[in-house]
Amino acid sequence: MWDAWNRNRVLRPSLPLESPLWMFKTPTPQFQQEILGDGNCTIHKEPLQLFCTEDQTVLCFTCFQCQDHSMHVVCEIRLAANNYRNLFQGILKTLKEQLEVAKIMLADEHERVMLIQEEEQNFSEMIQSENRILFQLITKINEKSLQNNEGNLSWRELGQNLLSHFAKEVENSQETIKRLKNLSRENIMKLQESEVKLSERISNLQMISAELERKCGESAFTLLQNARYYLTRGESLLHQCLESACITELSLCHVSGMSHILKHFQRPITLDPNTAHPCLVLSEDMRSMRLRAARQILPQNSRKFDFSARVLSVERFTSGWHYWEVEVEKATSWQLGICFSSDKKRDRSKAFECKVLLTRFMMEKDCTCWVFPPLKRVSLRDDMCRVGLFLYYEYGQLSFYDVTEGCLIYNFSNLIFWGAVRPHFSLCVPNGDSLPDSLSICLPSASADNVLAI
Incomplete structure (x- = not known):
């Protein structure tokens, strides 16, 4: 993340003070007012004009020359703030995109709940319709059996076969409807759990987006306070996957009819x-x-x-x-x-x-x-x-x-x-x-x- 900073103006205490790498613009009075308090180091009473990327602290020149920062990457406060602000804005853009996706997925999960309920009702009605039509066939065939008993397969024999099948089919239908209800209930529970997770994700995305927007609008010195913490929070949220609930198709319940x-x-x-x-x-x-x-x-x-x-x-x-x-x-x-x-x-x-x-x-x-x-x-x-x-x-x-x-x-x-x-x-x-x-x-x-x- 910080590799790009090495290509910018980086300060190291092993270099003499007269080195050109130490040359940078003197902070304007307005920028100096952005630094906490009077902008002076509480130890050395010198202006705080540098930022240590490793320790996430602001430094004066004397602090910079201490052995504690001998191998650290140090740059101007304004440059560090601009780099962090750019990083925040990039993460913020992606977070907002994920927020819109999460809202769409939440609406889809809610719609899938209603579709599951509708599909269960449709399957139950189709099963009942099959039974009604089968009963009508048996009735018509029994009527035919009173009129015609000729042929290799008589009407009476066919009617008896269908009647036997009808009794088994009604029993199977009740079992199938029961399986449909159980499967529908399991699917709805999975979808509702997914809705809870998506709602929490949306809340987190909104909260961290608001935090990063606020950080981007802060002064340079204030923005650098806990900058790495906010950066890590935003990045960790980006790495979390958005997934819809995996449910079982109701059509897998075998309906022979x-x-x-x-x-x-x-x-x-x-x-x-x-x-x-x-x-x-x-x-x-x-x-x-x-x-x-x-x-x-x-x-x-x-x-x-x-x-x-x-x-x-x-x-x-x-x-x-x-x-x-x-x-x-x-x-x-x-x-x-x-x-x-x-x-x-x-x-x-x-x-x-x-x-x-x-x-x-x-x-x-x-x-x-x-x-x-x-x-x-x-x-x-x-x-x-x-x-x-x-x-x-x-x-x-x-x-x-x-x-x-x-x-x-x-x-x-x-x-x-x-x-x-x-x-x-x-x-x-x-x-x-x-x-x-x-x-x-x-x-x-x-x-x-x-x-x-x-």
Whole structure:
């Protein structure tokens, strides 16, 4: 810290008094008045004009020549004060920057507490929604069992299997909700502890900043009093790290929902070439889509994600429940969901399209996943291979599942559909030299073929 001072005017007693290094401007009367009392050494009665950086004391020339300071770095009081003032101002600038960061982090931690509470509530509602829909399925299937007992897998047998699953699912749901509450409580405690630490840090930053501001405005002699102490306090605070609380994602609580029984209702979905974007190439069986290998011309340094490369299904759903699965392993950025008209009472020429989507996109090495509407971030495994979608038209239900893990990703309840609903598939138009992505719709298993007429 003091190396720079050695390049300035430094005084050492081993040099003769006549040496040019002893030459400096005579302090002005105003500066002399800044020195404590009459500015004279209490021992030698000489003016105090020097400062010893090692001992942090002011000296007269006679004190300077004593053996106690023979190897010490000594300079003019005004020069020492200016050096300390510059150091204080540099630390003060950084402290104020950290103060603003700490305030932002405190606000973020408070917001995260509310988000955790909201997320717990959302998960509980999604679990309850899954149970309600499963109960409705069982009810409808039991009604069917009274009308139709034909097929390899009878309605009655399917209803009994679902009823058995429903009882287990309700029990599992209660355990999952309990885990969610416990995990939410732990997260909130961590965030509140972080808030306390950040509040203390803000208080310390404000206090030491005020001290350094006051020191910078003091006279040279007063500023040098305890200068090293204030410098050390400021520097030690700078070395303390600001960290947000590390919490556990609530999505780690495995919510299976109906994922284990939806295979029975899986249906084949085909892509409609009339709705395909020109960037897309569809397979002959209309079950796969990929982007053309040609590089897209986009603005330089563009980071925008363009999901305009979409295609809809041939199938249109106006009632009932429907389940389909999509292979996403060969796509880094994609959108899956449904689209439908906004209002049947509107003029068709003015009606606009609504979408309910699950989106995953990759920016460099950062993978993020969102649902819409409203736009909300969700947690998904980076290596997820297959996504399942379940639509229950009459109840306005759309659920997304991680088929690989057999768990619920997110579900939407109480959606209002006007007219036909069509499955939606979209890929992100590649930016630069990225490899073209592809999606494939999975064919239903043999057991599903027996219940496609539901």
